[in-house]
Amino acid sequence: MNKPIRKAAVIGSGIMGSGIAAHLANVGIPCLLLDVVPKEPSAEESAKGLTLEHPAVRNRLAAAAIAKLKKTNPAPLYDEAFADRITPGNLEDHLPQIAEVDWIIEVVVENLQVKKELLAKIESFWKPGTVVTSNTSGISINEMSADRGEAFRKSFMGTHFFNPPRYMKLLEIIPGRDTDPTLVNRMKAFCENVLGKGVVIAKDTPNFIANRIGTYGLLVTLQEMVEKGYSVEEVDAVTGPAMGRPKSATFRTLDLVGLDTFVHVADNVYGSVADGAEKAAFDTPAVLKDMVARGWLGEKSGQGFYRKVKGEGGKSEILSLDLASMEYRPQKKPSSGSLEAAKLAKGAREKTKALLTGGDRFSDLTWDILKKVLLYSAGKVGEIADSIEEIDNAMKWGFNWELGPFETWDAIGLVRSVERMEKEGETVPLWVKDWITQGNTSFYRVDNGIRFYVDEGKYKQVDQRPEVISLRSLKEQNRVVKGNGGASLIDLGDGVACLEFHSPNNAIGADILTMISQSVEEVRNNFEGMVVANQGRNFCVGANIMLLLMEAQDEEWDEVDGIIRLFQNTMYKLKRLEKPVVAAPHRMTLGGGVEACMPADQVIASAETYYGLVEVGVGLIPAGGGCKEFALRVSQNVSHPEADLQPFINQVFETIGMAKVSTSGHDAKRLGYLKPTDRVLANQDHLIYEAKQAVLRMAKAGYEPIREEKIRVVGSEGKAVMQLGAIGMRESGYISDHDLKIAKKLAHVLAGGDVPAGTLVTEQYMLDLEREAFLSLCGEPKTQQRMQHMLTKGKALRN
Structure with missing residues (x-):
């Protein structure tokens, strides 16, 4: 065994x-x-x-x-x-x-x-x-x-x-x-x-945990919809991000799963349980049976609760099903006070509370669905799983809910909601009532950063595995050394600190750069080393381009120059720290986020890391050291003074010029963003622990700071080769005139400018080239259009 x-x-x-x-x-x-x-x-x-x-x-x-x-x-x-x-x-x-x-x-x-x-x-x-x-x-x-x-x-x-x-x-x-x-x-x-x-x-019961609760929730939602006359769009408006759930909400999820598959899963419970009320809850609604009989199975058959059609001018349009007529019609965007309040609220806890307290029909729908799912989940503790924690984790990890059922119950107020349920004639499981009678007001509690949950009538500590480090818990234990609105330095213990970004989308602005500089000094004086990591949805989506755009539009070029110098100097300072630094990126790590990792001695990335220097997408080039670091790696890897650098710098030119983003941490290695000595972990929850251990190993081995090296560059001849390739792409119609202008600037920087091939240049010289190219591109109207488009539309403009 x-x-x-x-x-x-x-x-x-x-x-x-x-x-x-x-x-x-x-x-x-x-x-x-x-x-x-x-x-x-x-x-x-x-x-x-x-x-x-x-x-x-x-x-x-x-x-x-x-x-x-x-x-x-x-x-x-x-x-x-x-x-x-x-x-x-x-x-x-x-x-x-x-x-x-x-x-x-x-x-x-x-x-x-x-x-x-x-x-x-x-x-x-x-x-x-x-x-x-x-x-x-x-x-x-x-x-x-x-x-x-x-x-x-x-x-x-x-x-x-x-x-x-x-x-x-x-x-x-x-x-x-x-x-x-x-x-x-x-x-x-x-x-x-x-x-x-x-x-x-999970226990050996029909559909186990996640599908048991999830299927019940979907069926309850459908039943409420049919009984109360809500539309497909109205239900999805409530049961998606407004409640801290995925964008696919209820009916898009059903279409993705396949209605026939869903019916099979529901039938499995229906045929396996003896309780009459539960059996009735899993009886497939007539509308679902009708849709399956018609072959409207969802995405795999081309139509389900939604159907994509070609509208005027060949533009795709998504229609929704009207259950009353069983015909597809254009979608109607729901609007109400509770939906708007939920949209403005931060986090699933506040969003759900906003939905429930709106006092409109969407608040009623939220409550009618939620109370049944909460009561059903509570009734299954001990039957489908031993603990509420297993049920909550199953729903968060299997259905991508931000909060599990019992966490949701705590968020809306356990005692108050149970009182309302009983007033409405609902049967609340005895163990829940006993728990409240004992004077408890929540299923979970946190004491000094340690989390507990109810288990058999008393609080039990959530299993704390050493390889899972929670920055939130450490902050609750007052382990923040220093911080501001954009970042914090947190004591991980054992002489290691963690620099955590927590600005909106973890975009890098002046506050994060200031905290990096302050953290370098703090770690230099009081710690063995530093981890750069966070536990946000994404590691970092790049620099704050809104600030750059505003300054560029006002032609405040000294301000733009100052922003880039600050970024460059901060990254250089981080690289020269006399203590080991390990970066631990995850998910989207773009532009400045990559440049914040490049100074580290080692990167330990999540397998799900989508890593790339994407500045070309907003009409710019990397200027926080990204170009310089790539050129340095090429120079180091092709160390013989007579060896040809051109094929390797061409690959870098293509990677940055096409704004390539890795599809995984392993792919980031293939693209050259990660070094051979960097590591990729399958379990994102272990990143900070492993990064901390790497810092301690380097410190124990007698860390030697990264020394500054001269960079051998391809010079004017190599620049001509890269620019010629870009001109060919323009002539073939693959890129626009503005793309070509950006490509020529990028080639100039990566080549080391107009020096002879093989010239050795300093890192600062390369940074100056980056900054000059960046500044000149900021003044281009088409670059400003790209920046504006990214901010408003969330995607790149090819102009």
Whole structure:
């Protein structure tokens, strides 16, 4: 039972099976992907003279699934090359090979009999010590393994990945009654630490945790809509971001999932529960049955609750379904006081409270949905999961809710809401009433930064794993060394400080730059080193371009020059700190965010890091040291004085000039944004801990500050090569005249200006070139148009 997992087999190469195999490959685990043998060769295979005996035919399903991984968007793989870690095969020829793996995952059709038959075949080749799991979304683990031997059952459990496996954080582990508890704990740790998942332990009940609560919530919402006459748009206006939920809200989510799939999930509970009221709640509404019968299944059939059509001038328009007439019509944007108040409120807690207190029909809808979901969730504690924390985490990680049901209940006021529920004739679970009777006013509480939740009538401390560091908790413990409106320096303990950005969108402005400078001095005098990290939605979306645009439009060029000098000088100061610095970016890390990481001794990035110098998109070039750092890396990596730098600087020119953004942390390495010594972690929750450990290792080893080096540049000859390439793109119609102007400025900077090829220049010289080019571009009307467009539309303008 203690065998490490180094190799896996996935049986079933459909969307989920291939996606799971891809994620195993992402984290470095070679995987065997098996599926059935096709009944006959395809027309293409027959044309090649291949028969059913040929391996290419027999392995076709798995091989095609692997090939599709490279084309799927969003990408299931961190890097296309990782597909080579997956070996295709088939169940007739290759099933014996499962004896050589450490983890077997069954991902075949959701049919109990099919799964039982497959497990019987697996057991015939299974070796003790090998973990076997099912990716079922709702079939009983105990029923599935009932006919297997005792040793096999001890090694068997459910591992329910959410789709898509790479991106969805939730993984439900469902032990059977005979599963070895030690193995459950080991798999939980493995899935968290290696796969980067948020794991909850679910009980073997219909649809487990997230789908049980989520399906109930969707059905309740649909019932309220039909009974009270709300439109599709009105419901989605309430149940999306206004409540701290995803933009897909209710009906866009149903369209994405597929109405037939949703009905299957609801029917699974309906057919499995005995309680009459619960059975009625999961009875598929007539409107859903009607839509499925019509083939209106959502996105996969082209229409569901929404339908995209071509409008006037060929422009796409999304229509919504009118349930009264069952016809599609143009959408009507809902408006009300409560919706506007929720839009202005910050955070899910305040948004939900704003919705509920608006006193209009949208407030009524919010309450009618919410109270039923909260009561249902409370009634399932102990049945579907042991704790409220497991339920809350399942909904946050599986359905992307900002707050779980019990966190939501605390936000709206536990005591007050229960009083209202009882006045309206609702039955509140006895344990909730007992908890309030004891004088408690919330399910969670925080004492000195430590979080507790109610468990069996008393507060229990939330498990604090050392590798999960919460900056919020540290701030609640008064561990802030210094701070301002844009950033804070937080004491992580053990002599390491963390510089946290917390401006809107973590955009870099004067406040963050000031705090970086102050933090450098503080760490120099009082700490062993520093981590640059935060736990916002995105690490940093770049510099504050609104400030730059305002100054440029007012032609305050000295001010613009001062802003860029401050940025450059601050990054230079950070790089020259005599203590180790580790940056830990995650998700969107763009423009100035990348330049804030470049001075670090090491970058430890989340696998989900979308990293890029994107200044060209707003008509500028990187001027916070991004160009200089890239040129320095090329000079260092091609260290022989006679070696040709041109091919390498051309790649940099293309990367920056095309504003390339990585699709993962691994892709950032491929693009050259990250160095070979930088690391990528699957579990974003571990970033700050790992960055802190890296700082301590460097400090213990006797840290030597980064010394300034001269940069060998390609000079005027190399500039001409890059500019010639850009001119060719303009002549071919790939870029505009303004793009060409930006490209020529970028080439001038990366080449080191008009010096002879091979000249050694200083870092400051390169920074001066960056700043001069940046300033000149700020004065261009078309650059100002691009900046304005990005601020108002949120996307790049190609003018």
